[in-house]
Amino acid sequence: MKIAVTGATGFVGRSLVPLLAKRAELLLIGRDIARIRMLFPGQAACSYDGLADQAKGFDLLIHLATINSDSDAGEADFEKVNVDLLLEMAEAARRAGVKRFVNISSLHALDANNRSPYASTKRKGAEALLNVEGMETLTLYLPAVHGDGWRGKMAFLNRLPEVFAKPLAVLSGALKPTVEVTTLAEFILNRAATHEDREVALSEGQEHNxxxxxxxxxxxxxxxxxxxxxxxxxxxxxxxxxxxxxxxxxxxxxxxxxxxxxxxxxxxxxxxxxxxxxxxxxxxxxxxxxxxxxxxxxxxxxxxxxxxxxxxxxxxxxxxxxxxxxxxxxxxxxxxxxxxxxxxxxxxxxxxxxxxxxxxxxxxxxxxxxxxxxxxxxxxxxxxxxxxxxxxxxxxxxxx
Structure with missing residues (x-):
């Protein structure tokens, strides 16, 4: 597979890219090319402006670029990144002939009562993406993503010994859903290109909690x-x-x-x-x-x-x-x-x-x-x- 990824230098991207790289040819896209190459030596990289030319014929574009919910940015900044940049990348991917555009969002956006700038702009972006023509699109809603570590409100688990961190993670997972980055990678590699729905929520579920x-x-x-x-x-x-x-x-x-x-x-x-x-x-x-x-x-x-x-x-x-x-x-x-x-x-x-x-x-x-x-x-x-x-x-x- 050929997969382009925006926002690869973020928390999720740093854990996800190495997993995708084992089974796919990657193109990493962002504003800071030097940082991308430092974090992922040997991986192809380009700026946002180069997407339309360098991602020609790719199978997927995974759009991770976002302003996160814990940011203190203003509403206009959330709109600029979570809506405007999303649609710019979708248009560039369409021109490049990318087969499917996968927008990574959050379960927060599915709560209509959540009026935070983050959730509101994520909802607005996903709704706008449904109107994009000439390319298949998918919005993937995720809970807290974890790999070797945690971020945000769960970051305190990174500082605890495993004997305490593991049961606390299980308890936290019972209260709110989570997803391992390996589960996300498997979905992208095996299901994202063919999934018939245009909006999907993904988590580990509670079957084994x-x-x-x-x-x-x-x-x-x-x-x-x-x-x-x-x-x-x-x-x-x-x-x-x-x-x-x-x-x-x-x-x-x-x-x-x-x-x-x-x-x-x-x-x-x-x-x-x-x-x-x-x-x-x-x-x-x-x-x-x-x-x-x-x-x-x-x-x-x-x-x-x-x-x-x-x-x-x-x-x-x-x-x-x-x-x-x-x-x-x-x-x-x-x-x-x-x-x-x-x-x-x-x-x-x-x-x-x-x-x-x-x-x-x-x-x-x-x-x-x-x-x-x-x-x-x-x-x-x-x-x-x-x-x-x-x-x-x-x-x-x-x-x-």
Missing amino acids: PVYNFVRRTVDLAFALVVILFFWWALLLIWLAVKLQSPGPGIFAQRRIGQNGTEFTCYKFRTMRLGTVQAATNEVSASAVTKLGHFLRRTKLDELPQVVNILSNEISLIGPRPCLPVQRALIEERRKRGVLRLKPGISGLSQVNGIDMSEPVRLAKHDARYLAMQSLLLDLKIALETILGRGGGDRVRDRR
């Missing part, structure tokens, strides 16, 4: 036991109310797709009339939902019987909503993006952002974003937003 998995499972079990031991009477009252309002069982059991694509039986209070077709919620008429069912769905009280699924370790409080086996398009989109590795949840990032199963591609992309952003702090945020009324469930059809 013992702190995250222990806390998550403990909270799940505590919630289920509290509901069963202290609110059994509420479950009984809701069950009776469902039975009395319309004919049929109080509990509705339905097969769903769980972790790793395995099927399980999901339990909910029945919110629809007896005989309603077994289909995705967005394909069911609003008239099929009972009056009590509308209330239960809006308050998510219909989900309470899933404490049984929590105890069976089939579902969690937070995660992608489990779909039906017949929703093959959504299953395939989730499979392609690795989402099926996750345990499904009662509420999730997509739900609190108003994305339901009527949009399978968009939902799968957002679920993949959760996969990369997964952390204890994010799960807590989603739980609080759900309690405050966001994430009311899949919408039924307006047609009767």
Whole structure:
């Protein structure tokens, strides 16, 4: 492969370039050519002005040049680098015939409530890049990147003995996601050129983080036991109310797709009339939902019987909503993006952002974003937003 890299002298670039150089021909681009050659002797280098000529026919351009979030620069400076320079490099890459332009951004930019100059300009740059024509583009959103060392708020770990630094890194990773530079390099070398999405979030995930998995499972079990031991009477009252309002069982059991694509039986209070077709919620008429069912769905009280699924370790409080086996398009989109590795949840990032199963591609992309952003702090945020009324469930059809 032929890969051009801007911003190679920054923290991420200094760790990334040696890894890429083992398997690709590189062209390093920046303002300070002398510094580039000092840090990476033997590597080809050029100025920003030389990109269009020297990167002709390259496979990728990795745009690392940025003003970081911890900089005290003014908003105009952030705009100049994180937006204007980004678009200048994209245009130069297009003229050079570079096949794909990869813009490196941060997970901070995915938080619409983050109005810092850094996050705002990163969002603006990524949005502008979507309008670039004549060349494939990809924005890659990253959490804190680490290799042999850490930077920013995590830099204190560099000064600690490994016996202390390693467990603290695991704890920190449970609270906020991280990504190793080797993972980033593998993505660039093996997936960046062919990935079908134009925006991707990348991290190590929490699959192998013992702190995250222990806390998550403990909270799940505590919630289920509290509901069963202290609110059994509420479950009984809701069950009776469902039975009395319309004919049929109080509990509705339905097969769903769980972790790793395995099927399980999901339990909910029945919110629809007896005989309603077994289909995705967005394909069911609003008239099929009972009056009590509308209330239960809006308050998510219909989900309470899933404490049984929590105890069976089939579902969690937070995660992608489990779909039906017949929703093959959504299953395939989730499979392609690795989402099926996750345990499904009662509420999730997509739900609190108003994305339901009527949009399978968009939902799968957002679920993949959760996969990369997964952390204890994010799960807590989603739980609080759900309690405050966001994430009311899949919408039924307006047609009767």
